[in-house]
Amino acid sequence: MAVVFSLRWTPPRAAMALARCYVGLLARTLPRLRRVALRNLEMALPGLDEAARDRIAAGSFHSLARLIACFARFPRLDRQNISEWIRYEGFEHYQAAIARGRGVLFATGHVGNWELSAFAHGMLAAPMWVMVRPLDNPLLDRLVEGYRSLRGNHLFAKKDSARTILRALADNRAVGVLIDQNASLEEGAFVDFFGIPACASTGFAKLAARSGAAVIPGFALWSESERRYVLRFHPPVEMTGDAVEDTQRLHRVLEAVIREYPDQWLWMHRRWKTRPPGESGYFTRPKPPSGVQT
Numbered sequence: 001m002a003v004v005f006s007l008r009w010t011p012p013r014a015a016m017a018l019a020r021c022y023v024g025l026l027a028r029t030l031p032r033l034r035r036v037a038l039r040n041l042e043m044a045l046p047g048l049d050e051a052a053r054d055r056i057a058a059g060s061f062h063s064l065a066r067l068i069a070c071f072a073r074f075p076r077l078d079r080q081n082i083s084e085w086i087r088y089e090g091f092e093h094y095q096a097a098i099a100r101g102r103g104v105l106f107a108t109g110h111v112g113n114w115e116l117s118a119f120a121h122g123m124l125a126a127p128m129w130v131m132v133r134p135l136d137n138p139l140l141d142r143l144v145e146g147y148r149s150l151r152g153n154h155l156f157a158k159k160d161s162a163r164t165i166l167r168a169l170a171d172n173r174a175v176g177v178l179i180d181q182n183a184s185l186e187e188g189a190f191v192d193f194f195g196i197p198a199c200a201s202t203g204f205a206k207l208a209a210r211s212g213a214a215v216i217p218g219f220a221l222w223s224e225s226e227r228r229y230v231l232r233f234h235p236p237v238e239m240t241g242d243a244v245e246d247t248q249r250l251h252r253v254l255e256a257v258i259r260e261y262p263d264q265w266l267w268m269h270r271r272w273k274t275r276p277p278g279e280s281g282y283f284t285r286p287k288p289p290s291g292v293q294t
Contacts, residue, residue: 001143007072019069023061034061037267044194045262059263066222067113070229074119074147083228086113086120086220090233094125094174097214097236103169105208107217107237107250109180110266111258117220117231118153118176127152128174131161162207169211176218177204179250182273190276191248194255199274205246208239215239217253221261 003022007015027034037060041053048056070085077085097104106128108114118130130148132155135141149155156164165175179200188199208215217234234253239246258265 001140003068004072004143007069008075012069012073015069015072016066019065019072020062023065023068027061033268036270037061040267040269040271043196043272056262057267060265060267063112063222063264064266067115070113071115071147074150077119077123079123082120082123086116086229086231087226088124088233089230090235091125093216093233093235097216098172098174100214101172103172103211103213104174105165105169105204105211105213105215106174106176107179107204107215107253108176108219109178109254109258110269111180111254111261112219112221112264113229114178114220115148116229117218119148119151120220120231121174121176122153123151126174127154128176129154129156129164129168130176131156131158131165131178133158161203165207166211169207169213175213179204179247180254180271181269182271184274185277188274189244189247191244191251193251193271196272197276198251198272200247200251202243202247205239205243205250208246209241209243215250217250217257219257221257221264 007019010018034057037057038053041048041056045053045056073085094104108117118128122128130153132145132148134157135144145155154168165177168175181201183199183201185199187203188201190197191200192198193200207213214236216236218231220229220231222228223230237246237249237253240249
């Protein structure tokens, strides 16, 4: 909590530098985060050399620092100054979807600034429903939830997701869901993601088919030239009704965005943790040959 408050009142450029220090300390305290990031990069982008993977991993931590610095300032952002942090691109896709009257499902991921995208949209367009996972620290969880809902957005937990999402869509509202998290074998299906089978939840695609809502991929990506984020809404992705095929279609869009902005994805997440039955984990070290010491 002290981190958030220190960044809230620090001038923007200094806050960015301070946030990098905080994230750098986190990376040193938890070195496994960098190891996971480099392992993911080794699997997903095998054509890169070690130096390139190091640069992307470092950029991923810097992207997280930008997000934290921005998140800390949410109480100070309003309609008069929000444009200093973000602008829209492709807003017409959202407008057309709302005109259809069947709601909007925003498919996004841990790339760029997913916190700011929902916050800004709730302020500039209309409050939206956002699925969240409660944090382990109750005090920090209350603080984060308060910041996320400052401009009218509604938060709901995964256990209540189906009912809440369908009700919001029936009222022609927008719902945002992060689709790039690892799923268990019980709740997901394997899709191709960077040429590697990745277990992804099919719940999003099933709700899209059931509701008839427009499915719009959206990502708030940092523009170094503008020194702010650009919230890009892609054209709606057509849903076929086949949950696995539709989940694959969404991951193709997500992968294309990550390939274009590789240093803005959260590579330290163990995205490929769940493996197909009989396949050893990508994070499992192979056993050395008999007689070889490690």
